Amino acid sequence: MKHTLLMLCSAAFFALFAQAATAQTNYVFSYFQCDPSSCQEEGPAETQGGVLVSFSSTCTGGAVPGLSGKAAITIGTPGACKTPYIPYALVETSATQYLDDCGDPYTVNYVTEIGEVFSVLGVTVFNISNSAGCDGSIQSPVVIGTKPC
Numbered sequence: 001m002k003h004t005l006l007m008l009c010s011a012a013f014f015a016l017f018a019q020a021a022t023a024q025t026n027y028v029f030s031y032f033q034c035d036p037s038s039c040q041e042e043g044p045a046e047t048q049g050g051v052l053v054s055f056s057s058t059c060t061g062g063a064v065p066g067l068s069g070k071a072a073i074t075i076g077t078p079g080a081c082k083t084p085y086i087p088y089a090l091v092e093t094s095a096t097q098y099l100d101d102c103g104d105p106y107t108v109n110y111v112t113e114i115g116e117v118f119s120v121l122g123v124t125v126f127n128i129s130n131s132a133g134c135d136g137s138i139q140s141p142v143v144i145g146t147k148p149c
Contacts, residue, residue, distance in 0.1 A: 024100035027061035027134035028109045032093060039091040045120045047081035047149075050074035053089045055111065059134035067132050073115030076149035085125065085148055086118040108135045117148060 034055045041051040056068040071089040075081060092112045097105050110133045117126040126147040131139040 024098075024102075024104055024106035025061040026107045027059060027063055028095065028107055029057050029093065029134065030060050031056075031058040031066075032111075033057070034091050041089045043075075043087040045084040045086050046075060047084050048076040048078060049087060051087045051089045053091045053113075055091045057111065057134075059109070061134060063136040064134060067111050067134065069111075069113055069132075071113035071115055073117060073126075073128070075117060081149035083148075084120055086120065086122075088116040088118060090114040090116075108133050108137075110134075110137075117145075 032055065034053055036053065039053055039055070041053050043049050043051045050073055052070055052072040054068075054070040056066065058066040071091050073087045073089050075085045075087050090113075092114065094110045094112065095107050096110065097107050099105055110131050112129055112131040114127065114129040116124055116128075119125055124145065126143075126145040128141055128143050128147075130141040131137075
């Protein structure tokens with residue numbers, strides 16, 4: 001009888017513990033929208049101007065309610081550029097799968113804002129990008145090259 005009671009108590013304890021242990025929450029987009037809807041914008045070759053792509057989203061998981069922002073790039077100020085350049089803005093989404101402390105997989109969605117300046121021959125002269133995740137993570141801006149004018 002004592003052995004049976006011990007077995008029942010042990011089974012109840014493990015059942016309670018098993019219910020409490022759940023897999024890591026996914027931090028993913030439940031909504032994502034860009035303007036323009038292609039999430040990219042390229043301007044003409046110009047000595048002054050710019051492009052802009054804005055976005056908004058809703059995230060699951062509870063770390064952040066959502067992400068919003070813009071990828072924007074401008075070229076020159078009046079009279080500063082003698083050579084034309086091409087402005088380009090892009091918003092990209094990505095997903096990465098991680099393992100929690102128990103070895104269970106969970107997913108985090110990220111958004112990356114990219115602004116680039118190209119020469120008229122299509123060579124990248126300047127690039128700036130930064131990312132944020134639905135888990136609340138933020139990457140500092142990464143800058144490559146020198147912005148002309």
